[in-house]
Amino acid sequence: MKKRKINFPARLLVFSLIILLALLFILGYIWRVLSAADYFLVRDVIANQACDIDLSYLKGKNIFSLSLSRESENIARFCPDCSRVRLARIIPDRIFVEFVKRQPVAFIKFYRYFAVDAEGVIFSSSLQPQDSGLPIILGLETKIFGPKTGKKYNNKELSVALLILKEAGKNRLFREYKIRKINVTGEDNITIQIPILKGQDTYANWKAPEKNGILEIKIGQGNIRDKVAIVAGLINQEKHNLDNIKYIDLRFKEPVIKFKDVK
Secondary structure: OOOOOOOOOHHHHHHHHHHHHHHHHHHHHHHHHHHHOHHHEOOEEEEOOOOOOOOHHHOOOEOOOOOHHHHHHHHHOOOOOEEEEEEEEEOOOEEEEEEEEOOOOEEEEOOOEEEEOOOOEEEOOOOOHHHHOOOEEEOOOOOOOOOOOOEEOOOHHHHHHHHHHHHHHOOOHHHHOOOOEEEEEEOOEEEEEEEEEOOHHHHHHOOOOOOEEEEEEEEOOOOHHHHHHHHHHHHHHOOOOHHHEEEEEOOOOOOEEEEOOOO
16 A cells, blocks of 8 residues: 655645744743833842841842842852752842751861751851750861861761761650760761750659769661661660660670669
């Protein structure tokens, strides 16, 4: 059988092309009018919170000619404590700027304290460690030199510390027994410190707890999720006797609990 040839009507093709060109011309004309009209010049810049960045440079520019993504990146470079910056047009003459602040999960002790978020980005914070209730990461002074705000660090020891905090955050027990310090001086000699109130388990029965003690947990790298779960289980198991525990050691095949009254 002979193959049939499919012939497109030439007139329909030409007509479609003319319509397309006309639409492009109209859209181009509308764009030129919008981008040149004084009515759409930016007269006000609104931010969701106070900032030290001068945003007045956006004023006087046409609201449609601004590249919001490029301006977001430009502003974010001057705001290291922001995870991102969003810009939105408010027709006809306003730009809204939203600063999304980084959420600190801990503080790192260098020559001063720096906040760090869950992604490992170091930044400055108006909070102070003693007022925030956040844990402090120690032992990175010789691992990270000259920390820069707004920079993400993929340091192995820092990653382990953040992973410990992430896994602890998933366990309800650590809402009561909060991690105060993580010392990551050595890769296989990580020390976690948890403040323990004597009589803490009786506080729910309206008995005031006595002075603080410190429960130390020693772990190495690897299987962090399992180790955090083991620590939670041991704390729950020994919660009536925590103030008598010197440390818990998970660096060996089997967990070791060292009691203070055992020589």
